[in-house]
Amino acid sequence: MSKKKSFLRSPCAIANSLDILGDRWSLLVVRDLLQGKQTYTELAESREHIPTNILADRLKRLEAAGIISRNEYQRRPTRYVYALTPKGAELRDVLRAMVAWGTKHIPGTLVMTQRPKN
Amino acid sequence: MSKKKSFLRSPCAIANSLDILGDRWSLLVVRDLLQGKQTYTELAESREHIPTNILADRLKRLEAAGIISRNEYQRRPTRYVYALTPKGAELRDVLRAMVAWGTKHIPGTLVMTQRPKN
Numbered sequence: 001m002s003k004k005k006s007f008l009r010s011p012c013a014i015a016n017s018l019d020i021l022g023d024r025w026s027l028l029v030v031r032d033l034l035q036g037k038q039t040y041t042e043l044a045e046s047r048e049h050i051p052t053n054i055l056a057d058r059l060k061r062l063e064a065a066g067i068i069s070r071n072e073y074q075r076r077p078t079r080y081v082y083a084l085t086p087k088g089a090e091l092r093d094v095l096r097a098m099v100a101w102g103t104k105h106i107p108g109t110l111v112m113t114q115r116p117k118n
Numbered sequence: 119m120s121k122k123k124s125f126l127r128s129p130c131a132i133a134n135s136l137d138i139l140g141d142r143w144s145l146l147v148v149r150d151l152l153q154g155k156q157t158y159t160e161l162a163e164s165r166e167h168i169p170t171n172i173l174a175d176r177l178k179r180l181e182a183a184g185i186i187s188r189n190e191y192q193r194r195p196t197r198y199v200y201a202l203t204p205k206g207a208e209l210r211d212v213l214r215a216m217v218a219w220g221t222k223h224i225p226g227t228l229v230m231t232q233r234p235k236n
Contacts, residue, residue: 007127009166013220013227014149014213024140048127066223073225087223089208095132101212102131105184105205106138109131 020065023093025050026058027098030084032090033068047112054111062088074095138183139209143168144176145216148202148209151186153231156199165230180206 009015021027028048037043044055059082062068067088070080084091102109127133139145146166155161162173177200180186185206188198202209218229 007226010230011226011228012146012149012165012230013224014230015146015166016227017216017220018142018145018225022140022142022145024136025227027140028130028133030121031130037162047130049132085153090219090223094212094219097211097215098135099131101208102135105208106131106134108125108129109134110129112128 017094020061020067021094023058025054026062027091027095029055029058029062030067030088031095031112033082033084034089034092034095039085040080040082043082067091135212138179138185139212140143143172144180144212145209145213147173147176147180148185148206149213149230151200151202152207152210152213156201158198161200185209 007016008019021030025048026048028046029043032043032046037046040059042056043059044050044052050058059068059070063070066085068082069085069100070082073079073081103111125134126137139148143166146164146168147161150161150164155164158173158177160172161177162168175199177186177188181188184203186200187203188200191197191199217229221229
């Protein structure tokens, strides 16, 4: 089935990236997954205290956008591990640029390299 | 007056960058200024059709964050030109990374190099 490409706002790569990632939380979830977090509980424990309803929403949206994948690792209760897809992992460069900008221009900010406890 | 540094969410450079830029519009305004747009009218004419109340709000917020500067160029009625500060211009690298990611991973998206009419 061929379908005419339609964009929410324009064909601009930046506008379309922001339609997926343009909020205060999505890229923090990507940051945490890049740093090795895998479970909902680990993601919820981050220092920014993401509200759990927002975390659940962002995980769904990132999965729908092909940025993360979700795999069941336990039943009763069902639990999932989350991981970046190759598409998601390549957001690394966006985050690196943001870290470089932030640490240079927002006094006191840091590169946070928190890793999950093993 | 010495003041203890306080962050909205955490000292993370990404979180603090997103506190300023984490929405669907701010980086599009930065994109347009990087491409040479200067006036409110030019910014309002972009292909994404930014609602004027949102444009006015984002210009104020970006100015407050030291990312853009505003200079009066006409009186009665008062009109301003907007320009990126050096801090704002360095968001170029964040946008470049986003363009690279978007054009690779979101089918049909483009590098939009619209320039204002002279």
